[in-house]
Amino acid sequence: MNSIVCLKQVPDTEALIRVKSDGSEVVLDNVKFIINPYDEFGIEEALLQKEKSGSGSVTLVCLGPQRCVESIRTGLAMGADKAVHLDDSAFEGSDALSTAKSLAAQIKSMEYDIIFCGRQAIDDDQAQVGVALAEYLNLPHAALVTKVEVADDKKSITVNRQIVGGEEIIEMPVPCVITAQKGLNEPRYASLPGIMKAKKKELKPVKVADIGLDANEVGATGSKTISLNYSSPPARTAAKIIGGESPEEKAKNLAKALREEAKAI
Amino acid sequence: MGKGILVFAEQEEGKVRKVTFEILSEAKKIADKKGEQLCAVCLGKDIAGLGDKFAPYGADKVYLVDHETLGQYTSDAYAKALTDLIIKEQPSIVLFGATINGKDLSAKVAARVSAGLASDCTEMKLDDSGNFCVRRPIYAGKVLADVGFQNTDIIMASIRPNVLIASEPDTSKTAEIESIIPEISADNIKVKVLEVVKASAGKVDLTEAEIIVSGGRGMKGPENYKMLDELAEVIGATVGASRAAVDAGWKDISDQVGQTGKVVSPNLYIACGISGAIQHYAGMGTSKVIVAINKDEEAPIFSKCDYGVVDDLFRIIPPLTEELKKMMAD
Ligand SMILES: Cc1cc2nc3c(=O)[nH]c(=O)nc-3n(C[C@H](O)[C@H](O)[C@H](O)COP(=O)(O)OP(=O)(O)OC[C@H]3O[C@@H](n4cnc5c(N)ncnc54)[C@H](O)[C@@H]3O)c2cc1C
Numbered sequence: 009m010n011s012i013v014c015l016k017q018v019p020d021t022e023a024l025i026r027v028k029s030d031g032s033e034v035v036l037d038n039v040k041f042i043i044n045p046y047d048e049f050g051i052e053e054a055l056l057q058k059e060k061s062g063s064g065s066v067t068l069v070c071l072g073p074q075r076c077v078e079s080i081r082t083g084l085a086m087g088a089d090k091a092v093h094l095d096d097s098a099f100e101g102s103d104a105l106s107t108a109k110s111l112a113a114q115i116k117s118m119e120y121d122i123i124f125c126g127r128q129a130i131d132d133d134q135a136q137v138g139v140a141l142a143e144y145l146n147l148p149h150a151a152l153v154t155k156v157e158v159a160d161d162k163k164s165i166t167v168n169r170q171i172v173g174g175e176e177i178i179e180m181p182v183p184c185v186i187t188a189q190k191g192l193n194e195p196r197y198a199s200l201p202g203i204m205k206a207k208k209k210e211l212k213p214v215k216v217a218d219i220g221l222d223a224n225e226v227g228a229t230g231s232k233t234i235s236l237n238y239s240s241p242p243a244r245t246a247a248k249i250i251g252g253e254s255p256e257e258k259a260k261n262l263a264k265a266l267r268e269e270a271k272a273i
Numbered sequence: 274m275g276k277g278i279l280v281f282a283e284q285e286e287g288k289v290r291k292v293t294f295e296i297l298s299e300a301k302k303i304a305d306k307k308g309e310q311l312c313a314v315c316l317g318k319d320i321a322g323l324g325d326k327f328a329p330y331g332a333d334k335v336y337l338v339d340h341e342t343l344g345q346y347t348s349d350a351y352a353k354a355l356t357d358l359i360i361k362e363q364p365s366i367v368l369f370g371a372t373i374n375g376k377d378l379s380a381k382v383a384a385r386v387s388a389g390l391a392s393d394c395t396e397m398k399l400d401d402s403g404n405f406c407v408r409r410p411i412y413a414g415k416v417l418a419d420v421g422f423q424n425t426d427i428i429m430a431s432i433r434p435n436v437l438i439a440s441e442p443d444t445s446k447t448a449e450i451e452s453i454i455p456e457i458s459a460d461n462i463k464v465k466v467l468e469v470v471k472a473s474a475g476k477v478d479l480t481e482a483e484i485i486v487s488g489g490r491g492m493k494g495p496e497n498y499k500m501l502d503e504l505a506e507v508i509g510a511t512v513g514a515s516r517a518a519v520d521a522g523w524k525d526i527s528d529q530v531g532q533t534g535k536v537v538s539p540n541l542y543i544a545c546g547i548s549g550a551i552q553h554y555a556g557m558g559t560s561k562v563i564v565a566i567n568k569d570e571e572a573p574i575f576s577k578c579d580y581g582v583v584d585d586l587f588r589i590i591p592p593l594t595e596e597l598k599k600m601m602a603d
């Protein structure tokens with residue numbers, strides 16, 4: 009199986025993220041960056057499928073600034089064969105659909121059976137790119153996938169995906185796009201030899217012109233959504249601690265507060 | 274100049290999702306301000322009976338798109354039917370619930386018709402110049418972004434369930450109903466649904482629940498969730514879990530609340546034996562009222578909830594269930 013994994017670099021889930029006081033931007037100084045957790049599931053699954061089929065390759069595709077190289081190398085160290093880094097200042101400010109369009113422009117000239125994306129990037133939380141990428145490439149897709157089974161003839165796959173209140177099993181032809189949901193697998197760690205090997209792999213930035221797009225079709229100008237302002241959510245003040253002499257009394261006081269004060273029950 | 278606001282009215286097995294009414298109610302105010310029509314589009318199989326469900330929340334017009342292939346959601350069939358309607362009617366704004374299907378469909382259709390799309394919004398409004406804009410949490414709720422639209426004839430947004438408030442239905446209102454038989458052929462549909470497995474029929478999904486009782490590592494084991502089930506039963510809640518509980522195998526992944534689980538926004542969230550890690554809070558921070566029951570007074574959850582009980586949950590939950598049972602009977 010030949011797979012492509014779309015990898016986004018995002019701030020660590022623990023990162024403290026601040027907003028500039030004039031609301032013009034999100035401050036990401038001193039933030040630790042990681043591979044989007046859902047994309048790790050994608051990398052792992054692509055590696056598993058390659059191992060199972062005994063042949064093929066895993067190629068990472070990442071759009072983002074220079075700092076992404078570190079995450080790309082981590083993906084290579086996990087075992088991916090090669091990587092494409094779309095790195096051009098023209099991409100700056102791309103919204104999700106514009107990102108999907110650029111990824112599609114890159115991927116359309118590549119060879120693949122399955123494209124893996126994460127179900128959503130944990131920075132912009134859009135959950136759009138995987139689905140839109142499939143649409144731009146005119147491919148079928150399945151979102152929120154927790155299991156992948158490739159047919160013996162490798163012409164179709166069966167996947168389990170999360171739906172409201174349960175899951176469904178669907179079949180679709182290859183090539184196709186999958187967005188990975190937690191539960192798909194347990195991503196492996198990069199091995200030491202993997203890290204050494206990854207260091208040597210060639211990575212050169214791919215520019216907008218290389219994928220046949222015009223600079224004003226991408227980035228902030230090519231996007232249809234624009235961020236107007238950023239703010240911090242209103243802080244929740246510390247809890248009102250419910251007192252009482254005994255657990256029973258505390259329970260009673262809580263029930264009372266929920267009904268009479270919070271009017272939540 | 275667009276022709277109105279179109280709301281994707283999501284239904285399953287003939288039951289309309291509540292978020293549809295929440296969106297219609299809020300969109301009505303915007304449609305009135307813009308002097309445009311508010312339309313609802315409902316897709317499904319044998320859904321003629323749903324025609325009168327939307328006018329009470331403000332819909333002026335209802336499209337019922339009925340077809341064999343729409344009985345069960347597939348991105349392919351739904352996207353084909355909805356795209357055809359959008360191309361024909363040219364709405365200026367199309368709104369979806371940010372449900373599993375709503376997010377899937379909106380991304381596909383937005384790409385197909387070249388619309389701008391903002392997902393999982395918690396507010397929508399017209400700014401001072403009359404431009405439609407939304408607010409959406411990013412970085413798992415650590416930041417709120419106000420988002421506008423440019424270079425697009427069609428604006429699309431999906432709205433988080435349980436955030437907007439549905440108005441009191443006015444059943445004296447009626448809407449024009451147009452039945453549509455969509456052109457969907459076999460080659461429009463590339464995916465085949467082989468099987469649907471519902472976890473527990475009739476249970477309200479976490480993302481739609483008005484009350485959630487959630488248990489974390491403090492629950493000590495899977496057998497103790499029975500206690501939460503009983504409490505949930507009494508107050509009409511759905512039971513959720515932290516990742517620690519899911520990773521331990523006590524609860525299913527579909528029950529996980531948080532950054533890598535479900536994002537929920539109930540009226541009441543009761544966290545039992547949950548420490549309140551940032552990744553957990555990311556999934557439930559917009560709940561209206563948050564209650565924490567935890568024996569450690571230093572637990573981080575106490576600094577970001579509304580009511581806290583510092584005690585052993587095994588000693589609090591049974592009497593709490595009894596108290597609430599009495600209260601509900603009144
Ligand atoms: C990339 C990433 C993504 C993540 N995504 C999620 C996510 O989606 N959802 C999520 O929940 N977590 C997520 N986590 C994990 C998160 O960081 C925490 O580890 C997790 O939420 C802890 O779960 P917990 O609160 O149940 O367990 P703990 O942190 O172990 O807390 C248990 C709490 O129970 C209390 N307790 C114990 N016994 C009792 C008792 N008898 N009575 C009362 N209280 C008791 C303890 O005082 C403690 O506060 C993620 C982490 C990472 C790194």
Ligand SMILES: Nc1ncnc2c1ncn2[C@@H]1O[C@H](COP(=O)(O)O)[C@@H](O)[C@H]1O
Nearest residue numbers: 014015071125126128129134135136137
């Ligand atoms: N800049 C990017 N480069 C590569 N892949 C991306 C990028 N942005 C998003 N993706 C992929 O699309 C998924 C969903 O992202 P989003 O729609 O932004 O929530 C991610 O998990 C990635 O797999």
